[in-house]
Amino acid sequence: MYLARLIYTSHPSDNFKPEDVENILTASRRNNLAKSVSGLLYFNQNYFLQCLEGSRSSINQIYHKILNDDRHGTPLILEYKEIVERDFPRWEMGYLPETADTRLLYRRFSGADEFIPYHMSGESCHRLMIEMRKLVKAV
Numbered sequence: 001m002y003l004a005r006l007i008y009t010s011h012p013s014d015n016f017k018p019e020d021v022e023n024i025l026t027a028s029r030r031n032n033l034a035k036s037v038s039g040l041l042y043f044n045q046n047y048f049l050q051c052l053e054g055s056r057s058s059i060n061q062i063y064h065k066i067l068n069d070d071r072h073g074t075p076l077i078l079e080y081k082e083i084v085e086r087d088f089p090r091w092e093m094g095y096l097p098e099t100a101d102t103r104l105l106y107r108r109f110s111g112a113d114e115f116i117p118y119h120m121s122g123e124s125c126h127r128l129m130i131e132m133r134k135l136v137k138a139v
């Protein structure tokens with residue numbers, strides 16, 4: 001059961017409503033717990049950035065479910081990697097919305113002050129999410 005990490009980004013679609021975040025997290029935590037998947041979801045109204053970690057088959061199954069969700073679109077895998085250790089082992093799905101603190105991180109990990117994950121390397125996105133981990137309130 002090789003451990004792996006997948007980081008992708010996507011846009012909310014016209015079908016997405018702000019109150020969907022709560023439903024997405026409830027379903028995520030239920031399904032991810034059942035498959036020993038952990039991770040972090042960041043959302044800034046324009047983009048989702050999500051890290052999934054777990055066995056590669058579980059990640060694959062969860063990612064396929066996510067791809068079929070019409071509340072977002074234009075998914076792009078930014079990183080897929082076999083890893084030796086999880087970064088978010090305690091969170092079936094941690095969640096972080098944009099705040100003044102998260103905005104300060106954009107310039108550090110990208111070539112712009114604006115957050116456009118489609119223009120960022122997988123490694124920058126990974127490091128950004130590690131920094132974001134400190135800003136997540138208790139799940």
Ligand SMILES: Cc1cc2nc3c(=O)[nH]c(=O)nc-3n(C[C@H](O)[C@H](O)[C@H](O)COP(=O)(O)O)c2cc1C
Pocket residue numbers: 024027028029031032041048050052062065066067068069071072093
């Ligand atoms: C941005 C985004 C992230 C999501 N993340 C997850 C996730 O980590 N795990 C998960 O099971 N579902 C996730 N979902 C929800 C799935 O797309 C799908 O609605 C859900 O898995 C369906 O659950 P069910 O088959 O138990 O009804 C996400 C959806 C969106 C739009």
